[in-house]
Amino acid sequence: MDKLQRTRKSFSAASWSLPLRSINQTRQTRNFGAAAVAVEKENGSLDIINQNEATSFLQTGTRSLIEEASQVKRGSSTNNLIALAATIMKETQTLQNFLQESGNEMPGLDVDAPLDFPKLPENVKKSREHIIRATKELGDLIIGPTESVRWMAWDHNDSLSLHAIYHYKIAKSFPVNSTATFAEIAEKVGLDEVNVKRFLRHAMTNRIFHEPSPGVVAHTAGSRVLAENQAMDAWVGFCVEDIWPASSQTVKAIELNPSSSEPTQAGFCVSNDTVNKEPMFATFGKDHLRAKRMGAAMASLTGGEGYEVSYMLDNYNWAPIDAKGGTLVDIGGSHGFFCVELAHRYPNMKFIVQELPETVASAPKLDEDIADRIAFQAHDFHTEQPVKGADIYFFRWILHNHSDTYALNMLRQLIPALKKGARVVINDHCLPEPGQESLWDEKIIRTMDLIMLTLLNARERSAGDFEELFREADNGFRFLGVKRPKGCRMSIVEAVWEGEDFGGEA
Numbered sequence: 473m474d475k476l477q478r479t480r481k482s483f484s485a486a487s488w489s490l491p492l493r494s495i496n497q498t499r500q501t502r503n504f505g506a507a508a509v510a511v512e513k514e515n516g517s518l519d520i521i522n523q524n525e526a527t528s529f530l531q532t533g534t535r536s537l538i539e540e541a542s543q544v545k546r547g548s549s550t551n552n553l554i555a556l557a558a559t560i561m562k563e564t565q566t567l568q569n570f571l572q573e574s575g576n577e578m579p580g581l582d583v584d585a586p587l588d589f590p591k592l593p594e595n596v597k598k599s600r601e602h603i604i605r606a607t608k609e610l611g612d613l614i615i616g617p618t619e620s621v622r623w624m625a626w627d628h629n630d631s632l633s634l635h636a637i638y639h640y641k642i643a644k645s646f647p648v649n650s651t652a653t654f655a656e657i658a659e660k661v662g663l664d665e666v667n668v669k670r671f672l673r674h675a676m677t678n679r680i681f682h683e684p685s686p687g688v689v690a691h692t693a694g695s696r697v698l699a700e701n702q703a704m705d706a707w708v709g710f711c712v713e714d715i716w717p718a719s720s721q722t723v724k725a726i727e728l729n730p731s732s733s734e735p736t737q738a739g740f741c742v743s744n745d746t747v748n749k750e751p752m753f754a755t756f757g758k759d760h761l762r763a764k765r766m767g768a769a770m771a772s773l774t775g776g777e778g779y780e781v782s783y784m785l786d787n788y789n790w791a792p793i794d795a796k797g798g799t800l801v802d803i804g805g806s807h808g809f810f811c812v813e814l815a816h817r818y819p820n821m822k823f824i825v826q827e828l829p830e831t832v833a834s835a836p837k838l839d840e841d842i843a844d845r846i847a848f849q850a851h852d853f854h855t856e857q858p859v860k861g862a863d864i865y866f867f868r869w870i871l872h873n874h875s876d877t878y879a880l881n882m883l884r885q886l887i888p889a890l891k892k893g894a895r896v897v898i899n900d901h902c903l904p905e906p907g908q909e910s911l912w913d914e915k916i917i918r919t920m921d922l923i924m925l926t927l928l929n930a931r932e933r934s935a936g937d938f939e940e941l942f943r944e945a946d947n948g949f950r951f952l953g954v955k956r957p958k959g960c961r962m963s964i965v966e967a968v969w970e971g972e973d974f975g976g977e978a
């Protein structure tokens with residue numbers, strides 16, 4: 473029996489054999505380590521007596537068990553409730569110490585609470601991740617598999633109450649620091665009182681609004697986000713009015729056209745009655761408000777922590793390209809914001825931003841000191857690459873919008889322009905191997921993959937998928953691998969062209 477097993481055995485014995493019924497009794501048993509500080513209350517829940525005792529407990533015999541619990545990333549849980557509770561205690565202490573010492577406000581749910589978590593140093597960030605993982609795992613264990621599945625299948629009702637709040641603009645119907653009755657809200661937003669009450673009382677179970685006295689509604693931090701944050705308002709609107717109906721039709725879309733790689737056959741098309749007629753972008757192109765809302769929603773997502781352009785700028789070796797005055801082609805590069813940043817850092821590099829004609833036409837004027845090194849060019853990335861002999865062909869947030877059929881074509885369309893040694897660099901999500909991330913992080917990226925399926929019949933890809941994509945595109949590509957900068961949600965995927973030298977001058 474190794475040390476960890478021994479620790480676990482004594483820990484378990486102490487935990488389960490003691491009839492812990494009161495704090496006094498528990499205190500008398502403090503030599504038993506974990507059990508001594510874990511109090512089983514009359515209602516059966518477990519609690520920690522106080523922080524001093526907990527701290528001394530944390531400094532004694534069960535450290536290895538706690539450390540093991542901290543390292544558990546996913547379903548292969550310790551199944552040890554006390555170890556999870558101890559992890560939560562230990563990591564929460566670290567987090568709270570940091571918040572206190574750095575003068576940050578404590579997190580809260582009331583209307584005046586901070587709406588975002590402050591930026592954390594790496595070790596405290598880890599503590600926060602452990603708390604998120606351990607509280608979820610402990611909750612899942614306590615609820616149990618059957619009840620977890622039962623209520624998970626009802627999760628779309630969270631979207632329903634959120635949809636009503638979004639649609640009737642309820643969060644904006646009364647000032648954040650005042651209150652309103654259900655009747656007043658009903659009158660203001662034009663929805664009957666019975667429905668206002670049921671939607672809001674459901675949302676309150678998710679801490680969006682609360683009812684300080686019967687019939688009176690007040691804001692919480694959650695409802696304040698909906699009332700004040702325009703970007704989150706757009707995000708919620710896009711999710712509940714565009715994605716949610718499309719998600720509910722995705723299996724139907726697959727039934728209609730199994731294994732389709734066509735963006736005109738996605739769940740979004742079923743929910744918009746556009747199957748085999750047009751892809752999502754064309755539908756949005758006809759509806760300015762929906763297009764604007766999606767743009768704002770995407771900006772709110774990709775403007776968030778872990779998506780900063782600086783990760784790409786800081787984690788690729790641009791210096792050799794700059795040294796020789798090399799050229800980068802930013803394919804689908806929007807208004808060229810990435811090239812602008814790069815141009816400011818590297819004085820010799822040249823850039824061509826390729827985009828749809830309307831995007832090129834609306835590109836903003838560039839600063840004088842970089843303007844002569846950045847050119848815009850109308851080009852459809854589904855057709856042959858016109859810029860020959862560039863050093864880097866760059867795709868940021870492009871390939872994940874396309875199924876393999878279209879992504880393969882986009883890579884092959886580069887070939888007639890490629891010189892030997894040219895690099896193809898992709899900046900996109902990269903699906904991790906199962907279990908390599910916390911469940912929280914893995915869920916976000918796997919959800920993104922489902923969204924790409926739902927909206928466009930497209931996909932996120934793993935490192936293996938990217939490698940396969942290049943191999944299938946042409947054996948002149950040599951896959952160089954995937955790098956994910958620390959703290960970044962996106963990865964840098966790279967291949968080099970070693971086939972025939974087609975490149976002329978860039």
Ligand SMILES: C[S@@+](CC[C@H](N)C(=O)[O-])C[C@H]1O[C@@H](n2cnc3c(N)ncnc32)[C@H](O)[C@@H]1O
Pocket residue numbers: 803804805806807810826827828831851852853854867868869870
């Ligand atoms: C998700 S955005 C990515 C923009 C930019 N690369 C970034 O990092 O934010 C996709 C871009 O591809 C452009 N686009 C869509 N279809 C295109 C096409 N067929 N050819 C060229 N660009 C296209 C869009 O206008 C849009 O700017």
